[in-house]
Amino acid sequence: MTVRNELLTAAGAAVDEAVTWLATADGEWRSARFKASGEEVTAADIEVESRVTRVLAARTPRIPVVGEESSPTGSPLPERCWLLDPIDGTMNFARGAPMYAVSLAYVYEGVPLLGVVHAPALGRRWTTPGRPQEARPVAADLGRAVVGVSGTGSAHGGARRFLDRVQDDAYRVRMQGSMALDLVGLAEGWLDACVSIAPKPWDIAAGVALCHERGRTVIGAGGEAFTFDSPVLLAGAPGVARSLADLWEGHSASA
Numbered sequence: 001m002t003v004r005n006e007l008l009t010a011a012g013a014a015v016d017e018a019v020t021w022l023a024t025a026d027g028e029w030r031s032a033r034f035k036a037s038g039e040e041v042t043a044a045d046i047e048v049e050s051r052v053t054r055v056l057a058a059r060t061p062r063i064p065v066v067g068e069e070s071s072p073t074g075s076p077l078p079e080r081c082w083l084l085d086p087i088d089g090t091m092n093f094a095r096g097a098p099m100y101a102v103s104l105a106y107v108y109e110g111v112p113l114l115g116v117v118h119a120p121a122l123g124r125r126w127t128t129p130g131r132p133q134e135a136r137p138v139a140a141d142l143g144r145a146v147v148g149v150s151g152t153g154s155a156h157g158g159a160r161r162f163l164d165r166v167q168d169d170a171y172r173v174r175m176q177g178s179m180a181l182d183l184v185g186l187a188e189g190w191l192d193a194c195v196s197i198a199p200k201p202w203d204i205a206a207g208v209a210l211c212h213e214r215g216r217t218v219i220g221a222g223g224e225a226f227t228f229d230s231p232v233l234l235a236g237a238p239g240v241a242r243s244l245a246d247l248w249e250g251h252s253a254s255a
Helices: 003-022 043-059 090-094 158-169 179-188 201-213 238-254
Strands: 032-034 040-042 065-067 080-088 101-108 111-119 124-127 146-150 172-174 193-197 217-219 232-236
Touching (some): 003 101, 003 111, 003 124, 032 090, 040 090, 043 065, 043 101, 080 090, 080 179, 080 201, 101 201, 111 179, 124 179, 158 238, 179 193, 179 232, 193 238, 201 217, 201 232, 217 238, 232 238
Parallel strands (some): 065 080, 146 172
Antiparallel strands (some): 080 101, 101 111, 111 124, 193 232, 217 232
16 A cells, blocks of 8 residues: 555544534534634533544554644644544534535645545545546636635634625626535536635645646635645646736735
C-alpha cells in the first residue's frame, strides 16, 4: 500500500468513527454555546474531534492532528499535519439543518494534499482522489456564476461592501452556512464559485484539496495562490476567481 493510500485509509476510518457516532448524537449533544470568538460550539463538536483524533493517533502516530476545538487559532502549523473541523456548519447542526460536514485534510508544508468531507445528514462523502471527470463545468464569467458565500458573521465594514459588490456582479449568491460544503459545491459544479471570509485552516483545507483535484482555481487576497494566512478565499474558474479578487482588492483600496 502506498503512503497516500495509507493516509486515505486512515482518514476514512477516522471519519467513519465520527459519522457513526454522530448518528446517535441528539438532545444535549446539539445544544450550542458561544466560544470567546463568538462562534457556536456544541458538545458534539468536541466529542467528534476527540474520536477522530484517537483514530488518527493510532493509525498515523507521527502526524499531529490540528483541530478547531483543541488548537489555538493563529499558531504555526506543523510541517505536516491533519487539519480537522469536526463539524463544519455547527449552527446548522445545532438547529437540525442538514448542511454540515466533518472535514479532514492531510496538509504538507501548508498545502492540502488529501481531503475527506462527509455530510452525515445528506449521506454523502467526497474524497481525494475522487472522480474529477464527473465534475460539472462551471461558469467562466462572474455575471453567470452562482457564488457560495460563507464567513459573513465576521464580515464588518469593508468586507460587507465587498459582499455587496459580489451580490451586484454575480448571477446569484447562495449561503449554505458551511465553508467545506461551499468548496464541495464548487468541486462538484453545483456552485460556480465560492467566497470564504476569514477562513481558518481547518474550515477549508479538505475542500481546497477537492477543488485542486478538479481543476478549480483557488486564490487569496492579492490574487495569489491561496495560503492559510489569507483573509479571504476566492475560488472558481480562473476568470471568475480573478474577478472576485479584483472586487476584493477594490474594497481594500477604498476601505
